Amino acid sequence: MDELLQTTINGLASGSIYALGAVGLSLVYAILKLVNFAHGDFMTLGGYAAFVVNVTWGLPLVVSVLGALVVVAALGLLTEAAIWRPMRERGAGVMQLLLLSLGFSFVLRNLILFAWGGETRTLRVDNTSSYDLGIVRISLLQVIVIVVSAVAMVAVALLLRRTYVGKSMRALSDSFALAEVSGINTRRVVTYTWILGGGLAGLAGFLATIFTVLTPQTGWVLLLGIFAAIILGGIGDPFGALVGGLTLGLVQEWSTMVFAPTYKEAVGFAILILALLFRPNGLLGHATRTG
Amino acid sequence: MSEEPSPVLRADGLVGGYVEGVDILNGCSLDANEGEIVVVIGPNGAGKSTLIKAMFGLITPREGRVLFRGTDITGMPPHRITRLGMSYVPQVENIFPSLTIQENLEMGASQGRAELAPRMERMFEMFPILLERRRHRADGLSGGERQMLAVARALMAEPSVLLLDEPSAGLAPRAVAEVFQTVQRVNANGVTIVMIEQNARDALAIADRGFVLESGQNRFTGPGRDLLNDPKVAELYLGGATT
Structure with a gap:
């Protein structure tokens, strides 16, 4: 029982990072039909932005979060203007955009390596404190990761459900063409999508950095799990991505009670295969009436 | 009625299509006067949908122009x-x-969000079924209900002209009748209608004027009744002689 609670806490923490990454990636895919393989490296850049603010400049950790958010959102807007929009206007399809993003992910990763080198970095954060709650221990870092993610997720959910911008994002994801003829200013919605998707990637990168360590590979390594989370939850559904990310983190940690921890990744993907077999539309998958 | 009314919407000699070198419209024209129901009919591939898209900025014609209130x-x-x-x-x-x-509905009012609540109120009055199910996902609606929602969404922008591309396509006969009633109700509220239809007979019956298109050109034009009773139109486009 103790072990179950302990692995649940660990799983919630690692699952939160998958979830944050997955929601951002899922939003961009849903609205722009871009499978952004550079999303993991967007996260890495967020980690380095936080590193620069927190370590190089010596500013507080809270300020470094903002640094991560702003830098990655700006990168999203920049790539939209320089790469994705021009390519869409030339009629690039899902596959071309996917390959382009894969190429861009290598470029970005190597630029990061070039700028900061390959050594592992850490932020100035207390990574030894933990709280003994009687039956389980929870580290300060786990608390930060879980609480920050939860707040971000609630904020995103409220944005998508309650605000005009959020609703129009969902409208674009349903049908870009109809959004356009309905009188929605689609270009503006796309801009907000990059700010939100980039900001979430930056935040996920920051949390991944304080939770583990930062190298130029940090985000790229997480990307596979993030894709798994998205597929698990139902492709293109940000709420599904959230559920998928948390599920993946939890199942991986729970599996360590039975299998050696080195099999965590394999277990994650076994779950993915099972989910695809039995719930091919995702855990939150929605059957659609066609008649 | 002595004065010739000036059209609210007018397409003049449109030439163009989706890709260069393949013109679907070959100089076709259309005009709609304030308060009219105008119906466009014609065989598949005549360019009906292309014409409507060209009038709504979804295709830029190579030649010709579209005027909206001048x-x-x-x-x-x-x-x-x-x-x-x-x-x-x-x-x-x-x-x-x-x-x-x-x-x-809210998405339809993107250009007038300050008046969202009263406009939505009016739509619910007009389409009570939508009020009942306003918190449900739209993909749970039946075919006919979807068309009502689609029309209501378009009306949320408070247009003076509404373009409809085959609103009765794929619907059960009862739903078809409902859609045409809806079109007439919307029109009665002062909205000019330009509608493409495959159900040519039913559509011409409620039309003030009809346009028959073929190969991207105007073939016949006239009041709906006249077209219905024109033996040539009947034979070529309405599937047999008039009764």
């Missing part, structure tokens, strides 16, 4: 045309399936 709107982006007072209901993909009915 303003040249040829190739203007759709969200700006919406702001001028014209809305469009596509034939397919005309609702946002994962949004609720209320959210669908």
Whole structure:
């Protein structure tokens, strides 16, 4: 029982990072039909932005979060203007955009390596404190990761459900063409999508950095799990991505009670295969009436 | 009635298509006067949908122009045309399936969000079925209900002209009748209607004027009744002689 609670806490923490990454990636895919393989490296850049603010400049950790958010959102807007929009206007399809993003992910990763080198970095954060709650221990870092993610997720959910911008994002994801003829200013919605998707990637990168360590590979390594989370939850559904990310983190940690921890990744993907077999539309998958 | 009314919407000699070198429209024209129901009929491939898309800025014609209340709107982006007072209901993909009915309506009022509540109120009055199900996902609606939502969404922009692309396509006969009644009700509220239809007989019966298109050109034009009773039109486009 103790072990179950302990692995649940660990799983919630690692699952939160998958979830944050997955929601951002899922939003961009849903609205722009871009499978952004550079999303993991967007996260890495967020980690380095936080590193620069927190370590190089010596500013507080809270300020470094903002640094991560702003830098990655700006990168999203920049790539939209320089790469994705021009390519869409030339009629690039899902596959071309996917390959382009894969190429861009290598470029970005190597630029990061070039700028900061390959050594592992850490932020100035207390990574030894933990709280003994009687039956389980929870580290300060786990608390930060879980609480920050939860707040971000609630904020995103409220944005998508309650605000005009959020609703129009969902409208674009349903049908870009109809959004356009309905009188929605689609270009503006796309801009907000990059700010939100980039900001979430930056935040996920920051949390991944304080939770583990930062190298130029940090985000790229997480990307596979993030894709798994998205597929698990139902492709293109940000709420599904959230559920998928948390599920993946939890199942991986729970599996360590039975299998050696080195099999965590394999277990994650076994779950993915099972989910695809039995719930091919995702855990939150929605059957659609066609008649 | 002595004065010739000036059309609110007018397409003049449109030539063009989706790709270069393949013209679907070959100089076709259309005009709609304030308060009219104008119906466009013709065989498959005649360019009906292309004509409506060209009038709504989704295709920029190579030649010819589109005037809305005297303003040249040829190739203007759709969200700006919406702001001028014209809305469009596509034939397919005309609702946002994962949004609720209320959210669908809200998206239609993107250009007038200050008046969202009263406009939505009016739509619910006009389509009570939408009120009942306003918090449900739109993809739970039946075919006929979807068309009502699609029309209501377009009306949320408070257009003076509504373009409809085959609103009765794929519907059960009872729903078809409902759609045509809806069109007449909308028109009775002062909205000019330009509608493409395959159910040519039923559509011409409620039309003030009809346009028969073939190969991207105007073939016949006249009051709806006249076209219905014209033996040539009947034989060629209405599937047999008139009764």
